[in-house]
Amino acid sequence: MGNFSNLPEVEICESCGETDVSVELVDSRFEYNHHGALVTLVARVPVYTCGACEFQYMAADAEDARHNAVCDYLELLPPKVVRQIRVTMGMTIRELSAVTGIGSASLSRWENGSGIQNRAYDNLLRLVRDPANLQFLSSSRSLEVPSHEQAPNFRSLKVTASVMDRANAFSL
Numbered sequence: 722m723g724n725f726s727n728l729p730e731v732e733i734c735e736s737c738g739e740t741d742v743s744v745e746l747v748d749s750r751f752e753y754n755h756h757g758a759l760v761t762l763v764a765r766v767p768v769y770t771c772g773a774c775e776f777q778y779m780a781a782d783a784e785d786a787r788h789n790a791v792c793d794y795l796e797l798l799p800p801k802v803v804r805q806i807r808v809t810m811g812m813t814i815r816e817l818s819a820v821t822g823i824g825s826a827s828l829s830r831w832e833n834g835s836g837i838q839n840r841a842y843d844n845l846l847r848l849v850r851d852p853a854n855l856q857f858l859s860s861s862r863s864l865e866v867p868s869h870e871q872a873p874n875f876r877s878l879k880v881t882a883s884v885m886d887r888a889n890a891f892s893l
């Protein structure tokens with residue numbers, strides 16, 4: 722077993738099924754096709770080695786590491802942060818979708834790393850990180866946020882004087 726506490730406690734060899742598997746982080750270069758131009762990126766990926774059969778392999782976490790490297794290169798929020806923004810506001814995907822107009826399927830893809838938001842959506846996500854902007858968006862329209870027990874932070878947002886000032890500033 723490796724020394725990385727954030728990795729699964731028992732890794733099972735994909736070849737022989739033994740659990741005598743060690744892991745090390747290796748810098749892995751890969752090509753990324755950015756609008757037709759190939760760029761070489763580097764991701765630090767976990768490589769597993771079986772002590773029983775010496776089989777070496779990478780797992781799904783390698784794909785996550787590459788995905789994060791691409792986000793980093795494009796200067797876009799990685800999946801973990803996209804999710805963090807929503808969870809911090811205590812919103813469900815459906816609720817964030819209702820406020821921002823971003824499709825909930827897209828939000829899901831960006832959170833699980835099966836897709837990357839474009840620059841405009843990335844900017845929108847960064848903006849709604851600020852509760853004042855979120856409040857501004859939701860009060861700009863007769864928006865019905867689905868009543869949901871898991872959205873205490875969002876529903877308890879108060880329209881304070883400073884929020885209104887900012888809202889007014891935005892409408893100038």
Ligand SMILES: [Zn+2]
Pocket residue numbers: 734735736737738739771772773774775776
């Ligand atoms: Zn093995």
